[in-house]
Amino acid sequence: MKSFFFDFLYLLASALRTFCIFLFLESFLNATKTRRRMLGYIAFYIIISSEYLFLDVPIVTFLLNIIGLFILTLFYKDDLKRKVLGIIFIYTISLFSESFSLIYDHYLDLSIFKQGNYSSYIGVIVTPIIMFVFVIIYRHYKNSQESIHLPTRYWLAVLLVPISCIAMMLIVSTVLISPWQYLSVEIILFSITLSVFLITEKQISFFIQEAEAKSIKAQNLYYLKQFEEINKSNNTIRSIQHDMNNHFLALQALAEKDKSRDIYQYISSLREELGKTKSIDSGNPTIDSILNAKINSANKSGKKMSVSLQVPNKLPIDDVDVTILLGNLLDNAIDHSSGDIYVLIRFTSGRLLLLCENPTAVTPEKSNRFYKTTKEYSLMHGYGLINMQRIATKYSGEVQCNIENGVFTTRILLYLSSPCV
Numbered sequence: 001m002k003s004f005f006f007d008f009l010y011l012l013a014s015a016l017r018t019f020c021i022f023l024f025l026e027s028f029l030n031a032t033k034t035r036r037r038m039l040g041y042i043a044f045y046i047i048i049s050s051e052y053l054f055l056d057v058p059i060v061t062f063l064l065n066i067i068g069l070f071i072l073t074l075f076y077k078d079d080l081k082r083k084v085l086g087i088i089f090i091y092t093i094s095l096f097s098e099s100f101s102l103i104y105d106h107y108l109d110l111s112i113f114k115q116g117n118y119s120s121y122i123g124v125i126v127t128p129i130i131m132f133v134f135v136i137i138y139r140h141y142k143n144s145q146e147s148i149h150l151p152t153r154y155w156l157a158v159l160l161v162p163i164s165c166i167a168m169m170l171i172v173s174t175v176l177i178s179p180w181q182y183l184s185v186e187i188i189l190f191s192i193t194l195s196v197f198l199i200t201e202k203q204i205s206f207f208i209q210e211a212e213a214k215s216i217k218a219q220n221l222y223y224l225k226q227f228e229e230i231n232k233s234n235n236t237i238r239s240i241q242h243d244m245n246n247h248f249l250a251l252q253a254l255a256e257k258d259k260s261r262d263i264y265q266y267i268s269s270l271r272e273e274l275g276k277t278k279s280i281d282s283g284n285p286t287i288d289s290i291l292n293a294k295i296n297s298a299n300k301s302g303k304k305m306s307v308s309l310q311v312p313n314k315l316p317i318d319d320v321d322v323t324i325l326l327g328n329l330l331d332n333a334i335d336h337s338s339g340d341i342y343v344l345i346r347f348t349s350g351r352l353l354l355l356c357e358n359p360t361a362v363t364p365e366k367s368n369r370f371y372k373t374t375k376e377y378s379l380m381h382g383y384g385l386i387n388m389q390r391i392a393t394k395y396s397g398e399v400q401c402n403i404e405n406g407v408f409t410t411r412i413l414l415y416l417s418s419p420c421v
Contacts, residue, residue, distance in 0.1 A: 016128035029076035037075040097130035354412040
């Protein structure tokens, strides 16, 4: 028979479980900036808790949880497949946590259609704390995937607190004390765990903001560098265009003197000079400027860059994003290539594909999905791929890096709307 003490503990545990779901979905899905999302979680908690207090039938609890989780995912921007995957993940974690408590208490009298009579003080609090441990581990994995490196000692300390709380609950459960004493101990341990939740969120937010600030600073410096490089390349082109009248006058003078051999040599040298400065003219000024600047940079490094280009005059993507994305992609290829570079840029059916292949004599160490920088003073570098991935995520895309048969391949796919013409 359930009691007031157990119901009170359940409401606390339900709040903790709802917060675990919030932490997981905030990490797993892309949230929209709306207060309605918070109201959705509050409504979810009220409905689930009310079902327990007034009905408590497992099949109804299951359906309300699934429907409630699905409604919560509507506040996020991801596609249906990822939302369903998120629901499956978090509910599986929840079921595993509950199963642990049921097995510990030897509670096997389960029926999905009958009202439940489970009333273990230890189990009701341990369940959401186990969920918390799983969510913390997942968030650590997610942050490391996004190159947000939090100290290992920090994560160990965060995990130690809830695990210690579980151990203390198991010990307390073997001592014969009054319900009020037991309730007091549970509330204290619950408060400790909740405090860890809040401190964890503050710390993670701090580390993420610090990483984003460094990334944005590196991005702005890089964009300025690209602008100067493109401007320098354009100035060279304008200078040659300005000199074209003088070139024609020189050719006219040679023609009047019937010096065909000198004309041939003059034209050859002029074509060679023009070839170094201008080779791409797709009609898209941003992409053309970046490609021409990088082709010149590759030529100075003794490398050739061949380009296959199919883009409209205007793409539905911010010029700053294009500059950082394409600039970092080509800079990495130029810096690390041991030979000629191949670049493919193609826009079809709302998808923009950037592909870069270059031979490499060195296989860098891989970290998560990417390869670590081989540049000297690596702490000053490495933000290129982070910014590329951030921009790809902004357009629901991805960045893939791979080395096979001595060829380093970087593939970037973005999902855009219809192009502007």
